[in-house]
Amino acid sequence: MRPGLIRAGILSFLFSVFLWLSWSGWLDQMADAQLQPAFKKSLITLATARGLNSLLSVAQGTEIALQPAGIGVILSAGEILDPLNDLVERFSWLVLMAAASIGIQITLTGMFANPEVNLVFSVVIGLCLVCVWLCRTRIPIIGQNTRLSGHAVRLASVLMLLRFTLAAVTFVAGLLSQHFLEAKQSDSMQILQQTSSLVENEVHMPNAQNESLLDSVSEYFSEQKQALDIEARLTGLKERVESTIGHIINLIVLYILQTLIIPIAILYLFQKIIRATWKALTPPSR
Numbered sequence: 001m002r003p004g005l006i007r008a009g010i011l012s013f014l015f016s017v018f019l020w021l022s023w024s025g026w027l028d029q030m031a032d033a034q035l036q037p038a039f040k041k042s043l044i045t046l047a048t049a050r051g052l053n054s055l056l057s058v059a060q061g062t063e064i065a066l067q068p069a070g071i072g073v074i075l076s077a078g079e080i081l082d083p084l085n086d087l088v089e090r091f092s093w094l095v096l097m098a099a100a101s102i103g104i105q106i107t108l109t110g111m112f113a114n115p116e117v118n119l120v121f122s123v124v125i126g127l128c129l130v131c132v133w134l135c136r137t138r139i140p141i142i143g144q145n146t147r148l149s150g151h152a153v154r155l156a157s158v159l160m161l162l163r164f165t166l167a168a169v170t171f172v173a174g175l176l177s178q179h180f181l182e183a184k185q186s187d188s189m190q191i192l193q194q195t196s197s198l199v200e201n202e203v204h205m206p207n208a209q210n211e212s213l214l215d216s217v218s219e220y221f222s223e224q225k226q227a228l229d230i231e232a233r234l235t236g237l238k239e240r241v242e243s244t245i246g247h248i249i250n251l252i253v254l255y256i257l258q259t260l261i262i263p264i265a266i267l268y269l270f271q272k273i274i275r276a277t278w279k280a281l282t283p284p285s286r
Helices: 003-024 026-060 078-112 115-134 146-180 182-202 213-227 230-281
Strands: 063-066 073-076
Touching (some): 003 115, 003 146, 026 078, 026 182, 115 146
């Protein structure tokens, strides 16, 4: 069998597969199944980071005021919480950008999956296949015109690249993130939520409610008891802050990998594969 017929047969098979993918929406649905949970997680992470940022900002303006035996021991929480607060504020902006990026991917995936785009894609692919097979005949001018065949294949391939690249990159990146990054991300998020509870419990916040005299006396003696262990409390808070900073840095790395490095690497790999396919299936122009 002549090489030209083999190339035409392979192209017909590949384009038929992509036509099926286009109209069935299978790849688009798989990509959306990866994007929707990632978008929801990013919103939850953003809400947690914003909440912790607000809590830390309030806590920095308060003091741990413990006075054992009438001797004032007033320690500012700002020294301990300031590095964490700065990092959380920057992290929240990164998560916001990641959520916006995922939202844009969801919108574009839906735009490329509509019937009008599928119809244009089908027409171009059909004309490309007709051109490829006619160029294998002996029809004057058209027959054996490999340049025309090559241009037709390139045009169809570019359209195919625009139609499927985003969905394919999203799908593969989502699978990689799910298998290699999701567990670490969940662990770090759990630490972030625990830190919010710890800061809220450890730092004294003003109570706006009216308290009875008995409640006030009880709270006073409770504070005197806690003051005896103030060094241990501050040490524990400092260790928690340092641990949380490490987990936030870990989350930053994971989000950069998930939304930037992995998609770009997959896109580069797809580009190399498509160029190699063009070179193998498109004969030299004559």
